[in-house]
Amino acid sequence: MDKYIGIIGGSGLGNLLAEHITDSQLLVIDTPFGKPAAPLLAGKLGGNNVLFLNRHGDGHLLSPSNIPYAANIYAMKKAGATAIIATGAAGSLSENIHPGQLVLADQFIDKTFRRQSSFFDNVAAVHCEFANPTCDRLRTKLSDAGKKLKIDIHNKGTYICMEGPQFSTKAESMMHRAWGGDLIGMTAMPEAKLAREAQMCYVLIAMPSDYDCWKPVAKGTDKKSLLAEIIGNLSKCSENAIALIKEALGNNGGFCDDSCGCRKSLEMAIWSDKTKIKQHRLEKLGVLFE
Numbered sequence: 001m002d003k004y005i006g007i008i009g010g011s012g013l014g015n016l017l018a019e020h021i022t023d024s025q026l027l028v029i030d031t032p033f034g035k036p037a038a039p040l041l042a043g044k045l046g047g048n049n050v051l052f053l054n055r056h057g058d059g060h061l062l063s064p065s066n067i068p069y070a071a072n073i074y075a076m077k078k079a080g081a082t083a084i085i086a087t088g089a090a091g092s093l094s095e096n097i098h099p100g101q102l103v104l105a106d107q108f109i110d111k112t113f114r115r116q117s118s119f120f121d122n123v124a125a126v127h128c129e130f131a132n133p134t135c136d137r138l139r140t141k142l143s144d145a146g147k148k149l150k151i152d153i154h155n156k157g158t159y160i161c162m163e164g165p166q167f168s169t170k171a172e173s174m175m176h177r178a179w180g181g182d183l184i185g186m187t188a189m190p191e192a193k194l195a196r197e198a199q200m201c202y203v204l205i206a207m208p209s210d211y212d213c214w215k216p217v218a219k220g221t222d223k224k225s226l227l228a229e230i231i232g233n234l235s236k237c238s239e240n241a242i243a244l245i246k247e248a249l250g251n252n253g254g255f256c257d258d259s260c261g262c263r264k265s266l267e268m269a270i271w272s273d274k275t276k277i278k279q280h281r282l283e284k285l286g287v288l289f290e
């Protein structure tokens, strides 16, 4: 089967990247976890085979809690993706991360509580290593592409994923800063966990659109101009993220690399007695083991 690089577009990016994909066709894929947020767009970008998925679905109808993360990742895997480049809007929790810059998140704190976060519920006890939740190899490739393009980009950052859909209170925002968070968002989890369980490389380009509510807004800023600023930052981030992905895919190659550690995450992860696991349940998850 052909290998693909999966690209997940979040708020801000949405379907914008789809316009850059050539020789494209839509793949309607079903999974044991239901339908993904949208059909996958298969095609070429920078000479690579890519699969694109709009995380929030057509018309941005799916809220972060309602995104079918398991179906999204499973569909990508089933269609041949071995690596995922994800994008997502975020709020900055740090003085050093300015809205409009890009951040390649390297750590997560998961505060979500009503999403399916494992493929193996009711199948077996499976515990994947997750100390380093994103792929170092892909982060380096994207970071190198960023340097070449002179894009304002941070090579690491701790992303706190909250359930939402409401934004944080000030007290929560201060707490997230005290925890060491650099970014707050609502969608990278459990996506990154599921990608790890699916033995795929995963990298997140976070797009901070504003400072979270810990930072008082400048006096005299009204809601309208604040919103315009946020939209402006997000479109700058999206433009840069698209350029970054195109550059990385065009020049760096080797995004799909079966020797990467992420691709062997299930090797030592199954703690159940394999003779006692219900085989038909495991077979249902067959593609995860590829």
Ligand SMILES: [Zn+2]
Binding pocket: 135, 136, 137, 138, 200, 201, 202, 260, 261, 262, 263
């Ligand atoms: Zn990897």
